[in-house]
Amino acid sequence: MSYSVYQVMYTLAIEDPDMPTPRFHNVIFVEIEPETSGTMYHVTGSITDVGGMKYQEKKGRHPNQSESPNTYVGLGKIKVTDYPEVDRILRALPTPPKQKHFNIKTMKTEQMKPDGTFYEPGEPRPPMIKCTEWTVNQAIPALYASGILRK
Numbered sequence: 001m002s003y004s005v006y007q008v009m010y011t012l013a014i015e016d017p018d019m020p021t022p023r024f025h026n027v028i029f030v031e032i033e034p035e036t037s038g039t040m041y042h043v044t045g046s047i048t049d050v051g052g053m054k055y056q057e058k059k060g061r062h063p064n065q066s067e068s069p070n071t072y073v074g075l076g077k078i079k080v081t082d083y084p085e086v087d088r089i090l091r092a093l094p095t096p097p098k099q100k101h102f103n104i105k106t107m108k109t110e111q112m113k114p115d116g117t118f119y120e121p122g123e124p125r126p127p128m129i130k131c132t133e134w135t136v137n138q139a140i141p142a143l144y145a146s147g148i149l150r151k
Contacts, residue, residue: 002077003038004031005149007140008063010070018100018111019128024071026135028143029063030078030086036062041090043134048109052097053131057087075140075149082148089146093138096129 009024016023027042040060043053063072078086103110103118111125112118119125127133143149 001080003080003083004034004077005029005075005143006031006063006072007075007135008040008070008072010066010068016130019130023130024132026132028075028086028090028135028139029060029072030083031062033062035064037065038062039086041086041139043095043131047096047099047128047130048101050098052099053095053134055091055093055095057090075143076151078143078148078150085146085148086143089142089148090139093134093142096131096134099128 006029008027008029010027012023012025015021025042027040030039030041032038038060039057041055041057044056045053047053063070097114099111100109101112101116101118102108105118110118111128129137140149
């Protein structure tokens with residue numbers, strides 16, 4: 001017995017002007033009840049929040065039941081007996097930290113360095129990490145690497 005696993009991309013109401021577009025809120029969805037419901041795993045909050053974004057596991061409707069426009073892609077399957085491991089693996093991953101702050105010198109919210117100081121004009125800046133980067137670059141690879149998610 002196994003559960004299907006999907007990457008779901010929900011349309012954003014408001015996009016971050018400092019991030020490449022188009023952007024989507026990305027989650028991992030484990031389908032528990034076929035075509036009906038399952039569990040969503042994602043990071044929420046903002047990269048302007050103290051402490052950055054937070055990991056969340058929550059019950060949810062199947063992506064095809066959602067009122068907001070979305071796209072979902074099958075990632076593979078996990079054994080029912082491995083299902084509890086999904087939360088353990090994803091909870092252990094680092095979440096996106098605070099990466100932006102209001103700069104009183106320029107009177108706007110700007111990307112900041114890990115030490116809290118601001119970048120100078122023209123200074124190279126690393127790409128910011130939000131839910132998409134966490135899901136695509138950390139969470140999905142971690143599930144495959146663990147061996148519990150199989151294509």
